[in-house]
Amino acid sequence: MSAIVTPFDSHGAIDEANFRRQLESQLGDGVSGFVVCGCTGEFWSLTRAERLRLFELAVTTVAGRVPVIAGTSAVRTSDTIELTAAAKAVGCDGAMVMPPNFVKLPPGDILAHFRAVSDAVRLPLMAYNIPSTNINPLTPEIVDALADIDTVVAIKESSFDFRNFARTATLVRDRLRIFGPISQFGPTAIMLGASGSVGVAHHFWGSNPTQQYQALVRGDTPEIMRLQRISESLSELLNAPGRNMYATIKGMMRLVGNPAGNPREPLRPLGPDDMALIAAAFTRLGLLAGSAAAAVG
Numbered sequence: 161m162s163a164i165v166t167p168f169d170s171h172g173a174i175d176e177a178n179f180r181r182q183l184e185s186q187l188g189d190g191v192s193g194f195v196v197c198g199c200t201g202e203f204w205s206l207t208r209a210e211r212l213r214l215f216e217l218a219v220t221t222v223a224g225r226v227p228v229i230a231g232t233s234a235v236r237t238s239d240t241i242e243l244t245a246a247a248k249a250v251g252c253d254g255a256m257v258m259p260p261n262f263v264k265l266p267p268g269d270i271l272a273h274f275r276a277v278s279d280a281v282r283l284p285l286m287a288y289n290i291p292s293t294n295i296n297p298l299t300p301e302i303v304d305a306l307a308d309i310d311t312v313v314a315i316k317e318s319s320f321d322f323r324n325f326a327r328t329a330t331l332v333r334d335r336l337r338i339f340g341p342i343s344q345f346g347p348t349a350i351m352l353g354a355s356g357s358v359g360v361a362h363h364f365w366g367s368n369p370t371q372q373y374q375a376l377v378r379g380d381t382p383e384i385m386r387l388q389r390i391s392e393s394l395s396e397l398l399n400a401p402g403r404n405m406y407a408t409i410k411g412m413m414r415l416v417g418n419p420a421g422n423p424r425e426p427l428r429p430l431g432p433d434d435m436a437l438i439a440a441a442f443t444r445l446g447l448l449a450g451s452a453a454a455a456v457g
Contacts, residue, residue, distance in 0.1 A: 161191060161192055161193035161194060161195060161226075161227075161229075161339070161356060161357070161358045161359075162186050162191045162193070162194050162195070162358070162359065162360070162362045162363075163194075163195045163198045163199070163200040163201065163358050163359065163360055164179075164182060164183065164186070164194050164195065164196055164198075164200065164201060164218070165182065165200055165201060165202075165360075165363060165409060165410065165413070165420050166179065166197070166201045166202050166206065166214065166420075167179050167182065167419075167420035167421050168420070168421035168422060168423075168424060169421055170421070172422075172424060174210055174213065174214065175420070175421060176213075176217060178419075178420060178421070179214065179217055179218075179221075180217065180221045182363070182418075182420065183218060183221045183222060184221065185418075186362045186363075187222070187225060187226065188367075189362055189366055189367035189369075189370055190367050190370035190371075191226065191362055191370065192226050192227075192356070192370075193226045193227040193228070193229065193358075194218060194222065194226065194227075194228050194229065195229045195230075195231060195256055195286075195316075195358050196214050196215055196218045196228060196229070196230055196231060196252075197211045197214055197215070197230060197231035197232075198231040198256060198288070198358075199231075199290060199293060199406070200360050200406060200409060201214070201231060202406060202423060202424055202427075203231050203233065205423075205424035205425075205427075208239075208243070211230075211231075211232075211243065212243075212246050212250070215228075215230045215246065215247050215250050215252055216250045218230075218252075219250050219251040219252060227253035227254065228251075228252050228253055229252065229253060229254045229255065229256050229286060230243070230244070230247035230252040230254070230255050230256070231255070231256045231288075232244040232247055232255040232256070232257055232277075233256070233257055233258040233260075233261075233288065234260070235260045235261060235262060235263070236260070237260070237273050237276050237277065240257060240260075240273070240277050241276065241277055241280040241281060243255075244257070244277055244280075244281045244283060244285075245280070245281045247283070248281055248282075248283045252283070253284070254283060254284040254285065254286060254313070254314075255277075255281075255283055255284075255285055255286070256285075256286040256287075256288050256316060257274065257277060257285055257286070257287060257288060258287075258288040258289075258290065258294050259273060259294060259296035259298065260273060260296065261293075261294045261295055261296065262295060263295075264295055264296065265296050267299075267301070267302050267305075270296055270298070270302055271302065271305055271306065274287065274306055274309055274312060275309055278309050278310070278311040278312065281311075282311060283311065284311055284313045284314075285309075285311050285312045285313065285314075286312075286313070286314040286315065286316055286339070287303065287306050287312055287314070287315045287316070288315075288316045288318070289303070289315065289316065289317050289318055289319055289328075290316075290318040290319070291319055292318075292319075292320070297319065298315070299324075300324065300327040300328040300330075300331050300332075301331075303315055303328050303331065303332055303336070304331040304332055306336075307331075307332045307335040307336050312336070313336060313337060314336055314337040314338070314339060314355075315328065315332065315336050315337075315338055315339065316339045316358050317329075317338060317339065317340045317341070318341065320341055320344060322345060322348075325340055325341070325345065325349070325352070326352055329352040329353045329354070330352075333352070333353030337355040337356075338352075338353055338354045338355055339354065339355060339356055339357055339358045340352075340354040340357060341357065342354060342356070342357040342359075342372070342373060342376065343357065343359060343361065343369070343372070343391040343392070343394070343395055344391075344392065344395055346376065346384065346388050346391075347376055347379075347384060350376050350377065356373060357369075357373065360398070360409050361391070361394060363409055363412070363413050363418065363420075364394075364409070364412040364413050364415070364416050364418065364447075365390075365394065365447070368387060368390070368391075369391075371383070371387065372384070372387040372388070372391060375387060390445050390447075393441065393445055394445075397412075397438055397441055398412075403430065403434060404423075404427055406423055406427060407422075407423045407427045407428065407429060407430055408430060408434075408438070410422065410423055410429065411429065411430035411434065411435055411438060412438060412442075414435075415435065415438060415439055415442060415448065416442075416447070416448065
């Protein structure tokens with residue numbers, strides 16, 4: 161599945177036509193679902209009205225072809241409930257929910273947050289563990305308890321910690337769908353019980369992430385190794401020190417001729433030096449023609 165970006169125009173407003181185009185393009189590349197207003201969608205920079213509009217746009221554009229999962233995370237439980245109810249009302253198939261961020265919560269409070277959302281809105285929930293940007297990690301033990309909440313049906317495990325992923329999979333793979341870092345852990349993630357991934361690479365790598373998953377499922381070792389090599393290199397570029405991943409995604413999109421505008425402040429677009437480094441890496445990986453690379457910066 162794809163964690164879809166939110167495109168912005170030159171004035172910083174949501175570019176609705178571009179958003180629809182991104183959805184249609186990725187459907188053509190074999191995406192099997194979308195997460196709207198997740199971290200990649202810069203949900204933290206969007207107003208409530210903008211998030212609801214994106215939920216509606218995604219549902220109407222996708223028109224039932226694949227599931228649409230709304231990112232409804234918020235600090236206040238009441239806000240998360242309100243966003244989740246609104247997502248259900250416009251026809252989203254599920255909601256992705258992080259623990260509240262900023263304030264450090266004991267495990268009991270995290271569980272109470274998810275139970276409150278589940279009790280208030282009967283919609284399938286995907287819990288989201290991303291400790292790199294959220295002060296409250298969903299430890300394997302917390303996920304084990306979340307799996308007992310009947311509307312929690314999945315976990316997006318984005319700790320990028322293999323031991324954490326493996327322990328979580330061991331505890332819940334018979335009860336939850338696990339969306340893990342297949343781009344990093346490859347066949348091992350599938351062997352441990354990952355159902356798939358919610359990633360970002362469709363924005364700048366076309367249908368290759370879909371092909372990577374299909375190769376993993378059918379056990380095509382040569383194709384797995386070919387795509388894994390490129391996937392790991394792309395992950396290194398996305399997570400390079402000194403660059404923000406979300407600004408980098410939009411920089412990569414611009415590089416391959418799929419622009420989605422700039423990120424919203426306080427993020428700034430990548431400068432010419434970073435773009436040149438990424439262009440050189442894309443050229444080495446065979447993802448960018450030499451003439452296009454030379455035009456960068």
